[in-house]
Amino acid sequence: MSKAILEERKDQVHRTGHGNPVEIACNKESLAGAVSQRACVFCGSRVVLYPIADALHLVHGPIGCAVYTWDIRGALSSGPELHRLSFSTDLQELDVVFGGEEKLTAALDELIDRHKPKAAFVYSTCIVGIIGDDLEAVCKEMSLKKKIPVLPVMSEGFKGNKRAGYLAACKAMFQLVGTQDISDVPKLSVNILGDFNLAGEIWIIRKYFERMGITVVANITGDGRVEDIGRCHGASLNLVQCSGATLDLAKMLQETYGTPFIRVSYIGIEDMADSLYQISDFFKEIDPTIVEKTETLVREELSTLMPEIARYRKDLEGKKVAMYVGGSFKAFSLIKAFRHLGMKVVVCGSQTGTKEDYNELAEIADPDTILVDDANPLELAEFIKEKNVDLFVGGVKERPIAYKLGVGFCDHNHERKEALGGFEGMLNFAKEVHSSVMSPVWNFVPRRANRNKGVNKETGNV
Amino acid sequence: MSKTSNYVSTTNACKLCTPLGASLAFRGVEGGIPFLHGSQGCATYMRRYIISHFRESIDIASSALGEKNAIYGGGPNLKKGILNVMIKYEPKVVGVATTCLTETIGDNVPMFLSEFKKEFSELPLPEIVQVATPSYNGTHTDGWHGAVQAITEQLCLEKTSASDTVNILPNMVSCEDIRHLREICEDFEIASTILPDISETLDGITLEDYVKIPTGGTPLKDIKKMSGSKATIEFGRCLPEKTGGASLQERFKTPNYRIGLPIGLRESDVFFETLSKISGKKIPRRYEQQRGRLVDAFVDGHKYVFGKRAVVYGEEDLVTGLCSFLTEIGIDVILVGTGSKNKNLETHIKDITRDVATCVPEVHEGVDFFDIAARAEELKPDILIGHSKGYQYAKAWDIPLIRVGFPIHDRFGGQRTKHIGYEGTLSLLDRIINALLEKKQNDSPVGYGYL
Numbered sequence: 001m002s003k004a005i006l007e008e009r010k011d012q013v014h015r016t017g018h019g020n021p022v023e024i025a026c027n028k029e030s031l032a033g034a035v036s037q038r039a040c041v042f043c044g045s046r047v048v049l050y051p052i053a054d055a056l057h058l059v060h061g062p063i064g065c066a067v068y069t070w071d072i073r074g075a076l077s078s079g080p081e082l083h084r085l086s087f088s089t090d091l092q093e094l095d096v097v098f099g100g101e102e103k104l105t106a107a108l109d110e111l112i113d114r115h116k117p118k119a120a121f122v123y124s125t126c127i128v129g130i131i132g133d134d135l136e137a138v139c140k141e142m143s144l145k146k147k148i149p150v151l152p153v154m155s156e157g158f159k160g161n162k163r164a165g166y167l168a169a170c171k172a173m174f175q176l177v178g179t180q181d182i183s184d185v186p187k188l189s190v191n192i193l194g195d196f197n198l199a200g201e202i203w204i205i206r207k208y209f210e211r212m213g214i215t216v217v218a219n220i221t222g223d224g225r226v227e228d229i230g231r232c233h234g235a236s237l238n239l240v241q242c243s244g245a246t247l248d249l250a251k252m253l254q255e256t257y258g259t260p261f262i263r264v265s266y267i268g269i270e271d272m273a274d275s276l277y278q279i280s281d282f283f284k285e286i287d288p289t290i291v292e293k294t295e296t297l298v299r300e301e302l303s304t305l306m307p308e309i310a311r312y313r314k315d316l317e318g319k320k321v322a323m324y325v326g327g328s329f330k331a332f333s334l335i336k337a338f339r340h341l342g343m344k345v346v347v348c349g350s351q352t353g354t355k356e357d358y359n360e361l362a363e364i365a366d367p368d369t370i371l372v373d374d375a376n377p378l379e380l381a382e383f384i385k386e387k388n389v390d391l392f393v394g395g396v397k398e399r400p401i402a403y404k405l406g407v408g409f410c411d412h413n414h415e416r417k418e419a420l421g422g423f424e425g426m427l428n429f430a431k432e433v434h435s436s437v438m439s440p441v442w443n444f445v446p447r448r449a450n451r452n453k454g455v456n457k458e459t460g461n462v
Numbered sequence: 463m464s465k466t467s468n469y470v471s472t473t474n475a476c477k478l479c480t481p482l483g484a485s486l487a488f489r490g491v492e493g494g495i496p497f498l499h500g501s502q503g504c505a506t507y508m509r510r511y512i513i514s515h516f517r518e519s520i521d522i523a524s525s526a527l528g529e530k531n532a533i534y535g536g537g538p539n540l541k542k543g544i545l546n547v548m549i550k551y552e553p554k555v556v557g558v559a560t561t562c563l564t565e566t567i568g569d570n571v572p573m574f575l576s577e578f579k580k581e582f583s584e585l586p587l588p589e590i591v592q593v594a595t596p597s598y599n600g601t602h603t604d605g606w607h608g609a610v611q612a613i614t615e616q617l618c619l620e621k622t623s624a625s626d627t628v629n630i631l632p633n634m635v636s637c638e639d640i641r642h643l644r645e646i647c648e649d650f651e652i653a654s655t656i657l658p659d660i661s662e663t664l665d666g667i668t669l670e671d672y673v674k675i676p677t678g679g680t681p682l683k684d685i686k687k688m689s690g691s692k693a694t695i696e697f698g699r700c701l702p703e704k705t706g707g708a709s710l711q712e713r714f715k716t717p718n719y720r721i722g723l724p725i726g727l728r729e730s731d732v733f734f735e736t737l738s739k740i741s742g743k744k745i746p747r748r749y750e751q752q753r754g755r756l757v758d759a760f761v762d763g764h765k766y767v768f769g770k771r772a773v774v775y776g777e778e779d780l781v782t783g784l785c786s787f788l789t790e791i792g793i794d795v796i797l798v799g800t801g802s803k804n805k806n807l808e809t810h811i812k813d814i815t816r817d818v819a820t821c822v823p824e825v826h827e828g829v830d831f832f833d834i835a836a837r838a839e840e841l842k843p844d845i846l847i848g849h850s851k852g853y854q855y856a857k858a859w860d861i862p863l864i865r866v867g868f869p870i871h872d873r874f875g876g877q878r879t880k881h882i883g884y885e886g887t888l889s890l891l892d893r894i895i896n897a898l899l900e901k902k903q904n905d906s907p908v909g910y911g912y913l
Contacts, residue, residue: 040503
């Protein structure tokens with residue numbers, strides 16, 4: 001009776017090549033009982049807004065939602081660290097009966113006085129959606145009382161999937177936009193959207209922009225500040241990295257303030273360089289010297305990076321990779337980054353990819369690559385075995401799947417504590433991949449031990 | 463300081479939610495898979511949380527409710543979900559725990575499940591156990607105990623023939639603790655049913671293939687025979703009235719011995735004596751030796767620890783056991799905190815420390831780390847003892863943190879930490895003394911090499 005892929009999920013798996021048109025079902029609710037790797041709407045909102053470091057993030061609900069998101073990410077702040085605390089109204093049985101608005105009011109009152117945040121985000125959880133607390137009214141009243149923005153984030157867990165949470169977060173943030181003076185914002189200015197400053201990655205990127213003469217108005221949201229978001233409409237260009245998370249905000253900024261946006265990626269050599277060139281192209285009419293500055297920057301960075309990469313590549317040439325990521329945009333960059341290491345991506349999946357994303361993925365992927373939407377442990381294990389990969393890229397939930405099968409793993413999600421963005425990040429990435437793939441420990445795990453004995457090479461089984 | 467009377471907000475909670483505890487307990491049944499009836503996020507968040515402690519895959523299914531289900535009820539998704547889990551995992555037991563969402567929309571889970579069993583009676587159905595775990599009521603320990611009770615009540619249904627087996631309901635201890643328990647029973651030559659048994663299922667080995675449900679866990683056939691066992695021993699002074707052990711006693715007259723978590727000398731003595739009493743066997747020499755070594759180490763180490771001030775936090779029964787142990791070695795437990803409520807913790811701690819403690823511990827239920835830190839800052843502890851979540855405070859106060867219990871997110875080997883018995887106590891003692899010595903050495907301008 002056992003099956004790795006359930007009948008109802010068959011159309012969420014696609015194999016590239018062979019002239020098959022990409023018809024992958026996606027952006028739908030997870031299947032009951034499928035053990036999806038995906039979280040919920042609340043998770044989507046929390047991921048996006050979490051790194052805004054001088055805001056209070058209050059989770060309105062029972063304790064679980066707040067405690068499971070307490071400081072789990074690697075988003076660093078150069079100043080305040082309010083985001084690293086876990087605030088909750090910790091709703092109890094009686095609140096479910098009589099409503100939690102009073103508690104919410106009391107909690108906001110107390111926490112705002114205690115921490116003096118620049119703004120407060122109030123996340124609604126499943127239960128708040130059911131008991132019908134008027135989050136918006138409480139927040140509005142509290143904004144007036146405390147004279148700071150208190151923003152409801154409508155993120156009831158069951159109201160869609162993670163993408164709905166991204167939108168809820170963007171809507172909440174957009175209320176901050178336009179609240180600050182922009183008279184001193186220079187022409188050569190950008191906002192960084194959709195980077196979460198994991199292990200300080202934004203600091204790497206900002207240095208590149210500095211060298212190009214570009215001012216960053218707001219980091220949205222890694223190392224984020226409320227006031228910066230308030231004046232982000234003054235920037236000339238929005239750079240959107242994680243499009244799932246922040247493209248909605250970029251669109252709102254474009255519609256309301258006319259700010260154009262481009263999609264960028266700071267992951268891998270090509271995409272990092274391409275992104276910088278795109279930006280310099282955008283600004284070259286205002287400052288013609290920017291083109292040369294950018295070329296110099298890329299040349300300098302690559303001249304130190306490439307010899308190092310070559311050393312790792314020697315060992316990694318021909319190795320195979322499976323990856324399962326949150327947003328699919330990162331997957332494009334990773335496929336290219338792995339090519340620089342001589343490695344081939346043979347399985348690629350995401351939690352929240354769209355049709356367009358998967359089409360694009362299919363275009364750049366090699367033939368016979370497995371594309372998968374909203375996967376689960378058994379499917380992932382099956383694909384790892386089928387393709388006999390040497391490395392798996394994912395997050396904490398995927399790590400034991402790889403390890404149990406005796407496969408190296410690289411953590412490339414929000415919890416990582418190593419900077420993998422920018423040119424320096426590429427070097428860290430190569431180092432990490434190398435250290436996992438080349439570790440001698442794999443000689444001792446049953447699948448590899450048997451392979452070395454000359455048993456079935458495809459499955460590793462005797 | 464208790465949050466029960468006047469509401470204050472929660473900052474950095476010292477507890478987890480009820481369904482998480484239930485999921486962990488269900489994972490300790492052979493062929494068992496936890497199933498959360500709620501929205502997808504709950505299962506995923508808990509999996510992430512559990513994985514970072516155990517470093518082990520934990521597949522928790524979800525009925526993945528969406529907006530429509532929240533309005534019209536989650537029954538169809540629950541049934542479909544169980545069917546899908548059956549196809550994919552072939553479980554022997556599905557442990558269904560509710561969440562705040564399904565409790566609040568009023569899903570009648572027992573009814574859905576009995577409908578399910580009728581509708582699909584022609585299929586080879588797994589056992590299905592269900593427990594109500596609204597996360598707005600209680601903590602993960604309540605979820606754990608609730609699931610253990612549900613397992614005994616729903617799977618052990620009739621009186622089986624009398625056996626010499628001893629049931630042990632070990633509370634929330636580590637995988638290593640369970641292995642140690644089994645070893646103790648083997649040395650006593652006692653057949654035991656340890657429920658739940660997470661020793662293999664949450665601390666597995668690397669295999670040829672990815673196993674859908676890891677081997678190990680309390681065998682279903684043993685659970686069904688718990689009614690005929692000679693006795694039940696359940697660990698925990700703070701347990702609710704209704705537990706697995708109490709239910710077996712009530713329904714089948716299986717004698718229930720409720721003793722403290724065997725941490726420290728005296729609580730371990732109680733455990734070994736209880737085993738000896740039930741089995742009629744002498745305590746094996748090995749454990750007399752272990753006890754002797756522990757006392758010897760108490761003596762060797764007493765000067766390093768006497769009068770040191772400790773703050774202890776975490777699950778109610780774990781902290782009670784720790785307090786018992788710490789007072790035995792002359793550490794002043796100045797503050798005890800737990801996120802749980804209505805556990806009568808103060809009384810239990812007073813009872814167990816009364817005869818030896820040099821100070822009366824201040825005990826607080828229903829607190830978060832904001833409260834614990836505020837009070838601890840006044841009390842100036844020398845050492846913190848609890849799970850990983852106290853790290854930032856230990857760092858701020860520049861004092862050692864001894865990591866015990868669950869979760870250990872920032873160190874390696876949390877699942878292999880031994881806490882119980884003479885041996886577990888000895889390893890805790892070593893760690894505590896060494897942490898204090900290291901601190902002394904680091905703070906010393908001389909940095910003595912002999913301490």
